[in-house]
Amino acid sequence: MFRILKLLKAKYKWLAVVTLLLTIFETFAFLFTPTFIGQIVSLVALEYNKITHPFTNVEINILLYKTSFPTIVEALKFLGLSFGITLLIGAISGMVSTYLSSYISIGGSRDIRSYLWNHIESLSQKDIELFTNAKILTRFTIDVNRIQMGIQMALKSIILGPVQLTLGLVLSLLSSLKLSAVFGAMIPLLFLIMGVLGLISMPLFKKEQKLNDNINIESQENILGVKVIKSFNLEENQWNKFKNVNETLGKTSGKSWLVFNLMFIMVMLIANLASLAILATVGYTSRGITQAEYQKQISNINAFINYVMIVTMGVIMTIFVLFYIYRARISAKRIFEILDKEPDIKFITSDKKVTEGKIKFDHVSFRYYENSEKNVLEDITFEANPGEIIGIIGPTGSGKSTIAKLLNLDFKTQYGKVLIDNNNIQEIDTLSLRQNISHVYQVPTILSGTIKSNLLFANENASDNDMIQATKISCAYEYINRFPKKYDHEVEQKGANLSGGQKQRLSIAQGVIRKPKILILDDSTSALDAKTESLVRKNIREAFKETGITTVIIAQKISSIIDANKIIVLHHGKISDIGTHQELMKKNKLYKEIALTQLGGEHE
Incomplete structure (x- = not known):
């Protein structure tokens, strides 16, 4: 995959760096939102239940930053403004990074097709006959498209997923060490499921790529040989051959996507069970608490459930990006099978010319x-x-x-x-x-x-x-x-x-x-x-x-x-x-x- 990235033009490489930086800004901005939401919800709860004393300052605790305000309204104004600015930074960074990742992946795939085309033109007839026409067409279409998706996912989600997963865990620990214990069971279980299902899906992806070649070969042979097929009444025979390849591809694709979707189902199930455990824990420990403890509990539970979803999304994005990068890696190898083929007959620049035709x-x-x-x-x-x-x-x-x-x-x-x-x-x-x-x-x-x-x-x-x-x-x-x-x-x-x-x-x-x-x-x-x-x-x-x-x-x-x-x-x-x-x-x-x-x- 890294060899493919080396083929990109210099401007795409610089834009890739910008995309990664913007993605980091986006990630950090949205990681702060659960804290803001937790603080805002807790203040609204205090105001609604009239728990605060008129002469008690309202404390705001955003991770390691602490401050206080004389009234809930002023605290809410500060949190609302800070929350709005953070969301704006995250939204702008996200939109620009998404556009740039699409621009780079589309432009990069266009360049890869150009490299592939120019290299094929340099090959001799003997070289080209080593690859069938159908296989070459698959490289130009399916494989390049998968590389395009792999580049886009690598630029957009290769940081977003792991950073959300890592920082989500860090911020949840800073919010509540006690509630963070739920991740001790959740994270190992998630990665165990990912590992097992990943080992099952990888061979299926490889088989799927080969079957795409086979279906292209069968399609091309039947289209080019349609006159012969009809003249010998071989329609049913050829249909059965195509049907077998087509059904095999369908079954393999179905299995690979079933395993892939099963990952998401299992991740979301575990995330919801983790949220249920958090609510049960907070509910059990919330009896007879003070104003400050009440505010902190309300803030923590809202923030923490959001952090559970952030960690979950981090896991999902990590699975997603690894899935596309793995498929792109397989396609990149297939592309380099052609690009690495040295022309049997070299392009010659020489002073020896054809002058007479002897x-x-x-x-x-x-x-x-x-x-x-x-x-x-x-x-x-x-x-x-x-x-x-x-x-x-x-x-x-x-x-x-x-x-x-x-x-x-x-x-x-x-x-x-x-x-x-x-x-x-x-x-x-x-x-x-x-x-x-x-x-x-x-x-x-x-x-x-x-x-x-x-x-x-x-x-x-x-x-x-x-x-x-x-x-x-x-x-x-x-x-x-x-x-x-x-x-x-x-x-x-x-x-x-x-x-x-x-x-x-x-x-x-x-x-x-x-x-x-x-x-x-x-x-x-x-x-x-x-x-x-x-x-x-x-x-x-x-x-x-x-x-x-x-x-x-x-x-x-x-x-x-x-x-x-x-x-x-x-x-x-x-x-x-x-x-x-x-x-x-x-x-x-x-x-x-x-x-x-x-x-x-x-x-x-």
């Missing part, structure tokens, strides 16, 4: 996990010169997309080197690398907004002419202009109101609008017909024939790579052969089988 794989071998039985790629070596089109084809699982991920530095190689413009990709300036490589995926990531906003997402400085040119290259220009609002056409989340081919063409436009040195088309024309696909490739060649662009096409279809300068045939993670279409048809059996299956005998 690619070289030098004996590259790769596996996704260190404990994997074998490599996904084995001894991959090839080159691509600026302006060339490189095709990569092979059976499913042969490692085609893995080459694209290594070229885009989503993952690092374990063995060998990936070079761009004769520089190791892991030493190239990160901004230059990202700006000069466009990776267009098979499943496009289209954001809610407009056609224009999605294009600007790829290049925020793009002009209207740049957008027109990019969409013409990707063959998206025609269908965009059929929309009434054209480039301002509204796009739903994940491009739900666009067809598969429309999304792929928009995604290709995003790739080319950046005017990169290297363009990776990772099976990104799979939803296009052969004519449109051929036209897209032709448009890319013509658009970049002067500036030059190295195009890497990863495909399942021979037609996508048939006119490439080089075609790499992958099989079981190894390069089976490299050559042009005509060369491979003559010398590579695997490639020829794929071609004959897809194209028939026309390309033999």
Whole structure:
């Protein structure tokens, strides 16, 4: 929890000190109220019963401060004024400290989300895959909210509760040593109950956090996989899985809150029993007393019952703040699971830039996990010169997309080197690398907004002419202009109101609008017909024939790579052969089988 507080900005830390000081003022101010109330009640009782002698001074005893007044009215005026000032100080301090604690906790939680967001952006794809999307979302929502509550409770109640408990006991002892004996039984009993119920509740809180992750995972899987679920009539099966997780979370939450509320019930029961004991004690010892003793008894009993409630509230606040701090502590650990994760791929600032787009794989071998039985790629070596089109084809699982991920530095190689413009990709300036490589995926990531906003997402400085040119290259220009609002056409989340081919063409436009040195088309024309696909490739060649662009096409279809300068045939993670279409048809059996299956005998 203290590590989380270190993340707060300096201004929040200074305001936290101010909040704690104001909370102390508030606590001290309200701790004096029982004494004032006791004195006022006793004087009113004396006046009502006409017990005072006209020539007897009225004594006022506020803790260690003693004074006297000639009449009850003057004494009441003094007590009323003092009581009003004390309440005003306490109220103002309380309101300001409450506002500041809310301000700090809300601002702090916003900063924590920002730290979390910025750190996640620095992580590689491999790093992020260690945490599921659902777990990351839980960190951003539930865990940060619990930290926010923990900070607020820590600033407002971590002092208020223990101070009320401690000073309530001290002031009650100063008021009446005899009546204070009731606390000798009350306090140990309270803490015993708190300890037992606390030990029961802590494992439940931890389990509840994990179950929140599970319910997010189940929800996300069902929402994202709704088409598959419906197509296989798995609604009831998935409902039962979700129901089990949901009911388990409900039962665990119910148990944890039952234990938590039981603490309050037991505390209030003991407090009321303590008040009953005090009243019984005073009633039994109040026979045949003098005026002074009567006044003192009335004052003590009122003050003491108030001190019992103050001590009780101190215990309740202590339980409350420990509860929220403990939950915040669990959430803080979960937040730091991500923040402590060192990026597998560091952000590099270097004078090594991408200038031409020359690619070289030098004996590259790769596996996704260190404990994997074998490599996904084995001894991959090839080159691509600026302006060339490189095709990569092979059976499913042969490692085609893995080459694209290594070229885009989503993952690092374990063995060998990936070079761009004769520089190791892991030493190239990160901004230059990202700006000069466009990776267009098979499943496009289209954001809610407009056609224009999605294009600007790829290049925020793009002009209207740049957008027109990019969409013409990707063959998206025609269908965009059929929309009434054209480039301002509204796009739903994940491009739900666009067809598969429309999304792929928009995604290709995003790739080319950046005017990169290297363009990776990772099976990104799979939803296009052969004519449109051929036209897209032709448009890319013509658009970049002067500036030059190295195009890497990863495909399942021979037609996508048939006119490439080089075609790499992958099989079981190894390069089976490299050559042009005509060369491979003559010398590579695997490639020829794929071609004959897809194209028939026309390309033999």
